[in-house]
Amino acid sequence: MDFVFTEREEAFRKEVRQFLAQELPPGWSWEEFGGFDTDEAWKFHRAFLDKLARKGWLTLSWPREYGGQERPVMEQLVFVEEMGYHRAPHLGMGVTFIGPALMLHGTEEQRREFLPRISRSEIWFCEGFTEPGAGSDLASLQTRAVLEGDEYVVNGQKTFQTWAHRADYSWLAVRTDPEAPKHRGISVLIVDMDSPGITVRPVLEMTGLHIFNEVFFDEVRVSRERLVGEENRGWYMLMTTLNYERAVFGGGAGEAASYKRTLEELVNYVRETNRNDDPLIRHKLAELAVEVEIARLLAYRVAWMQRQGQVPTFEVSIAKVFGGELCQRLANIGMQILGLLGQLMSHSKWAALRGHMAHLYLNSIATTIGAGTSEIQRNMIALMGLGLPRGF
Numbered sequence: 466m467d468f469v470f471t472e473r474e475e476a477f478r479k480e481v482r483q484f485l486a487q488e489l490p491p492g493w494s495w496e497e498f499g500g501f502d503t504d505e506a507w508k509f510h511r512a513f514l515d516k517l518a519r520k521g522w523l524t525l526s527w528p529r530e531y532g533g534q535e536r537p538v539m540e541q542l543v544f545v546e547e548m549g550y551h552r553a554p555h556l557g558m559g560v561t562f563i564g565p566a567l568m569l570h571g572t573e574e575q576r577r578e579f580l581p582r583i584s585r586s587e588i589w590f591c592e593g594f595t596e597p598g599a600g601s602d603l604a605s606l607q608t609r610a611v612l613e614g615d616e617y618v619v620n621g622q623k624t625f626q627t628w629a630h631r632a633d634y635s636w637l638a639v640r641t642d643p644e645a646p647k648h649r650g651i652s653v654l655i656v657d658m659d660s661p662g663i664t665v666r667p668v669l670e671m672t673g674l675h676i677f678n679e680v681f682f683d684e685v686r687v688s689r690e691r692l693v694g695e696e697n698r699g700w701y702m703l704m705t706t707l708n709y710e711r712a713v714f715g716g717g718a719g720e721a722a723s724y725k726r727t728l729e730e731l732v733n734y735v736r737e738t739n740r741n742d743d744p745l746i747r748h749k750l751a752e753l754a755v756e757v758e759i760a761r762l763l764a765y766r767v768a769w770m771q772r773q774g775q776v777p778t779f780e781v782s783i784a785k786v787f788g789g790e791l792c793q794r795l796a797n798i799g800m801q802i803l804g805l806l807g808q809l810m811s812h813s814k815w816a817a818l819r820g821h822m823a824h825l826y827l828n829s830i831a832t833t834i835g836a837g838t839s840e841i842q843r844n845m846i847a848l849m850g851l852g853l854p855r856g857f
């Protein structure tokens with residue numbers, strides 16, 4: 466493993482930093498801007514992504530024929546790190562994991578139809594996997610798609626659908642064969658979110674923001690051409706998608722960089738408040754410094770394997786478990802250090818660190834749930850990493 470970035474990579478890092486300094490408002494903070502909650506925030510977000518797309522940075526390492534620049538994986542990593550450190554707006558699911566999964570499993574027509582539009586930031590995807598009775602046990606999903614002529618007719622309900630209220634398309638997991646063993650009767654469809662019969666209802670997060678939703682499908686008609694890959698082989702596509710997703714959720718290089726930034730802010734805070742000689746605080750911060758570094762290296766390992774053309778599996782789970790749980794430790798220790806002031810959100814003039822810790826504390830709960838819980842990741846590490854028998 467080579468830890469040194471090349472001159473070219475360092476030059477690119479500088480370029481990304483300059484761009485972010487120029488394009489993000491002074492003192493930019495994602496939380497103060499309200500995440501995806503408001504139309505204004507959404508407009509800013511998409512305009513920002515348009516600028517990235519014009520530079521070709523949204524899909525840096527994708528093949529040129531699909532709108533990418535075929536830049537090395539390590540440049541992609543540098544880009545993601547800087548985006549994370551600066552808490553820049555999210556790149557979206559199309560760019561980060563649905564596009565890559567489509568590249569592997571879609572037909573050539575589907576790739577040509579969707580990938581260049583993702584890379585130009587023209588379309589936005591949501592991920593239609595979880596149902597009220599199918600989260601960790603995703604293979605139990607019940608949303609049904611029945612082929613009638615050249616169309617599937619979809620009925621069912623999904624939940625925790627991040628950005629479904631903003632999305633143009635859903636990467637939807639459906640049951641196409643209810644008689645087959647549960648992993649073998651699932652397919653993936655690309656569904657227009659403005660199709661008749663789709664109802665999107667907000668589910669508020671504990672942060673108070675509207676980011677995810679329940680989505681209901683009532684006799685929704687989807688062209689057969691929107692079936693991804695083979696019918697009833699969708700389970701493999703779900704696993705590929707989740708594998709890409711886990712590499713950016715909780716334990717990715719962008720997250721590790723954002724934890725580093727939060728730690729730096731905490732260190733500055735204890736200096737400014739003259740508590741930098743408190744042994745307990747010093748030890749807690751030092752421990753976090755070690756863990757932030759480990760999170761960075763675990764994320765680098767995943768990128769390094771990708772650069773070698775390998776497909777990381779349990780290595781992604783290791784990074785996700787560690788990064789997701791580190792996020793919670795960071796938020797907990799941050800709250801202990803900031804005390805009562807830490808509980809104030811960004812709109813309060815008394816908030817310490819502009820309310821970041823209060824938001825992180827609430828958001829960090831999700832880092833060990835989304836894209837598969839820590840328990841599920843541990844099961845995968847035991848099974849695939851340690852070769853232990855399937856325990857459930």
Ligand SMILES: Cc1cc2nc3c(=O)[nH]c(=O)nc-3n(C[C@H](O)[C@H](O)[C@H](O)COP(=O)(O)OP(=O)(O)OC[C@H]3O[C@@H](n4cnc5c(N)ncnc54)[C@H](O)[C@@H]3O)c2cc1C
Pocket residue numbers: 591592593594595596597599600601602624625626627628677831834835836837838839840841844857
């Ligand atoms: C912020 C966020 C965004 C999300 N966005 C999306 C999205 O865009 N699209 C989407 O489809 N879904 C999304 N999800 C849903 C997410 O994938 C599920 O919440 C997750 O997979 C867990 O499923 P569940 O909530 O049904 O919990 P359950 O599966 O009911 O789990 C409950 C508890 O039981 C434990 N458990 C379950 N099975 C086992 C087992 N075999 N061994 C040990 N422990 C077990 C779990 O670890 C958990 O602690 C999102 C979730 C969050 C938090």
